[in-house]
Amino acid sequence: MLIVENVRKVYRVKEKKGWFSQKWTEVEAVSDLSFRMEPGKIIGLLGINGAGKTTTIKMCSTLLTPTSGSITVDGYDAVREDRFVKSKVNMIAGGERMLYWRLTGRENLQYFGSLYGLRGQSLQTRIDTLLLQVGLMEAADTPVERYSKGMKQRLQIARGLINDPRYLFLDEPTLGLDAPIARQLRKHVKELASEQGKAILLTSHYIHEVEELCDEVYIIDKGRLVAHDTPTNLIQSLNLETALHVTIPTLSDALDHDLRQLAMRYGGQRQIAETDEQTWEITLRGDNDMTTPLLSLLAAHSSPVLQLHTEQPSLEDVILHMADRRGA
């Protein structure tokens, strides 16, 4: 288990004051943060304002020292026993950082493996296993500069798994990837947790990705934890409104009036948009499902229904709602 307890991180920043003098100011990036990572589980770290996600990941992977609080990994302290902790953790970042473009895929993995003290036959076997796993065996001896974006990202995964970490941090792993490659990567991440029992922490600006992958989500704002729960519970706890969209061919004044009355009766509101094709799209938001009364109302006005669908609130709505409330 990886346990983060009451961790705080303060950066000291030098600021110029006039021509000759300068002063130090402090930036509190993470404040009193606690969470856990367990084998086989994927947790999401979502941020609102200058949240401190990257700082948190760097502290957990021993790249930064917390100002106070503790991080332990299978009982080892991330500061005092960082050598043990390093062997159990690794990070995969999105984008095209952390790879050497002039080297081949295999040479990259040899280099990163050697940083973990791996060498000889066991390193070669590990590299072959990973190249197979991420589908890069055929391109193993091609320089990375000739790889496509998707191939580079797959090599990033192999690099992050080179030391067979039990705890894996994924920092915006699908950043800039095309939809099919991002989908493949999400499938791979799921398997790393469910089949290989890895404990995974994911940060992503693509909130649907967090909703799809994560068992639990931690939401932080200015370095402080503001919510922690499963995506489903977070959505339910805020009691967000369900949206009902209906498309009709004409909208009479009488129907418009009755739609407004209906929305008001259900504690919500209605929005009306005239679409390009001379149809009307009505959106009703309220506390309860309005499908049945809406259909009865349209039948009473002899209005045909061209399209009807409901939109359940998502984790994205939760984040937007919290960001609004916290003045982001």
Ligand SMILES: Nc1ncnc2c1ncn2[C@@H]1O[C@H](COP(=O)(O)OP(=O)(O)OP(=O)(O)O)[C@@H](O)[C@H]1O
């Ligand atoms: N090296 C540093 N020196 C000073 N301040 C820093 C440093 N790194 C980060 N910060 C500040 O700490 C806060 C948290 O930054 P961090 O990069 O951890 O957030 P983040 O949630 O990863 O943000 P983003 O999603 O924008 O990448 C921000 O206010 C940032 O300006």
